[in-house]
Amino acid sequence: MLLGCIADDVTGASDLASTLVREGMRTVQVLGVPASDWTPPDVDAVVVALKSRTAPVAEAVRQSLEALEWLRGAGARQIFFKYCSTFDSTDAGNIGPVAEALLEALGGEQTIYCPAFPTNGRSIYQGHLFVGDRLLSESGMENHPLTPMTDADLVRVLGRQTRHPVGLVPYASVSGGAEAIRTALDELRAEGKRHAIVDALDDAHLRAIGKAVADLSLVTGGSGVALGLPENFRRSGLLQAEVSDALPEIAGAAAVLSGSCSRATNAQVAHFAAKRPALRLDPLALARGAQSVETILDWARPKMGAEPILIYATAEPDAVAAVQSELGREAAGTLVEETLAGVAKGLVAAGLRRLVVAGGETSGAVVAALGIAALRIGPEIDPGVPWTATLGEPPLLLALKSGNFGTVDFFEKAFRQLPGGGA
Ligand SMILES: Nc1ncnc2c1ncn2[C@@H]1O[C@H](COP(=O)(O)OP(=O)(O)O)[C@@H](O)[C@H]1O
Numbered sequence: 147m148l149l150g151c152i153a154d155d156v157t158g159a160s161d162l163a164s165t166l167v168r169e170g171m172r173t174v175q176v177l178g179v180p181a182s183d184w185t186p187p188d189v190d191a192v193v194v195a196l197k198s199r200t201a202p203v204a205e206a207v208r209q210s211l212e213a214l215e216w217l218r219g220a221g222a223r224q225i226f227f228k229y230c231s232t233f234d235s236t237d238a239g240n241i242g243p244v245a246e247a248l249l250e251a252l253g254g255e256q257t258i259y260c261p262a263f264p265t266n267g268r269s270i271y272q273g274h275l276f277v278g279d280r281l282l283s284e285s286g287m288e289n290h291p292l293t294p295m296t297d298a299d300l301v302r303v304l305g306r307q308t309r310h311p312v313g314l315v316p317y318a319s320v321s322g323g324a325e326a327i328r329t330a331l332d333e334l335r336a337e338g339k340r341h342a343i344v345d346a347l348d349d350a351h352l353r354a355i356g357k358a359v360a361d362l363s364l365v366t367g368g369s370g371v372a373l374g375l376p377e378n379f380r381r382s383g384l385l386q387a388e389v390s391d392a393l394p395e396i397a398g399a400a401a402v403l404s405g406s407c408s409r410a411t412n413a414q415v416a417h418f419a420a421k422r423p424a425l426r427l428d429p430l431a432l433a434r435g436a437q438s439v440e441t442i443l444d445w446a447r448p449k450m451g452a453e454p455i456l457i458y459a460t461a462e463p464d465a466v467a468a469v470q471s472e473l474g475r476e477a478a479g480t481l482v483e484e485t486l487a488g489v490a491k492g493l494v495a496a497g498l499r500r501l502v503v504a505g506g507e508t509s510g511a512v513v514a515a516l517g518i519a520a521l522r523i524g525p526e527i528d529p530g531v532p533w534t535a536t537l538g539e540p541p542l543l544l545a546l547k548s549g550n551f552g553t554v555d556f557f558e559k560a561f562r563q564l565p566g567g568g569a
């Protein structure tokens with residue numbers, strides 16, 4: 147294995163794995179830290195998907211260090227820590243504390259932070275993260291149910307999460323190419339800055355950054371900055387393999403489970419629900435017992451197979467806020483996640499084989515409930531969201547959609563790409 151990756155959520159992990167496959171690395175995504183005696187298939191990169199983005203800090207650090215130990219044991223030459231392209235975190239963490247712990251364990255002196263993903267509209271200028279033409283803090287992410295992002299200045303945001311000071315490699319250096327980026331990093335290191343936010347506006351910047359960090363033991367960022375890493379291994383003659391994104395054909399009923407409340411998912415749910423059988427979860431009804439996994443499965447089972455169905459908790463910010471004020475932010479999230487995970491289990495037992503899940507935390511809960519160990523990466527539906535196939539049981543085609551990714555017709559498009567569509 148050349149590149150060992152630790153992703154703080156499961157949708158982010160498939161986003162990263164998909165980027166690595168497209169850039170010529172044979173990549174497998176594993177869900178949770180594998181058993182010490184598990185040998186990965188013949189691959190160049192392994193992405194360990196954790197559910198650590200919103201875990202308590204100590205737990206996120208513990209899981210990440212465990213993943214690091216496994217990846218190093220399996221021979222990884224460089225470590226990549228993947229988090230969200232919208233830098234989803236709180237003042238407590240978990241990006242800063244996890245990266246600091248990984249850096250310390252690796253004996254590294256410095257690492258970079260670059261969540262830019264220009265293809266999906268995320269760019270960084272003078273340390274400020276933009277989503278399209280808006281600052282992060284005005285992009286809708288300020289209303290995220292678990293990690294509201296109210297500050298777009300990443301030097302400031304990361305500075306609140308780390309023990310060591312944070313610096314910036316600005317656009318002026320990044321546009322000068324790999325050598326200029328290395329010089330800027332050296333200058334920051336000389337000032338005692340172990341952490342460097344790096345500006346990036348387009349893929350050429352990301353590839354230059356990738357080249358500049360070839361010798362860092364730890365690189366951190368969104369999937370975008372991983373674009374430039376495979377080329378480092380190719381240049382040193384370590385990466386030569388042919389990569390295939392072909393998936394096995396798996397027939398069976400199809401469904402979408404959606405727990406993301408992002409702007410993009412709200413629009414996608416409305417679009418799909420207008421044409422297909424759709425059931426809305428009501429967290430307050432779930433809390434009172436008026437709705438349950440069983441009542442949802444009773445609705446779903448007779449409809450399965452004819453066309454894809456949709457089950458969603460997705461709601462607009464005011465509805466989410468009302469639920470949270472009644473149940474509490476975390477309790478509401480957990481209730482919805484556990485319900486959708488239970489529904490996924492029931493649907494698979496009833497013959498579901500093609501599943502799209504919207505939302506990172508939601509996807510984490512669903513794959514854990516289904517006991518899925520690893521995923522093979524297939525073709526992309528939209529940037530950052532590939533179809534995948536489970537390795538082992540149950541045999542499923544699975545697309546784990548990051549909340550904010552995908553066009554408005556994403557769910558229809560996903561099933562159209564499969565042989566036999568969604569029926
Ligand atoms: N109607 C709702 N009210 C409150 N919380 C909700 C509702 N619908 C979903 N949630 C919770 O919001 C969180 C969304 O996070 P996630 O699944 O990671 O989506 P995203 O990818 O958009 O960040 C989950 O914890 C989910 O259970």
Ligand SMILES: O=C(O)[C@@H](O)C(=O)COP(=O)(O)O
Nearest residue numbers: 157158161230231506548549
């Ligand atoms: O980098 C990204 O934006 C995604 O890969 C990702 O991590 C998104 O997370 P969710 O929106 O929570 O699915």
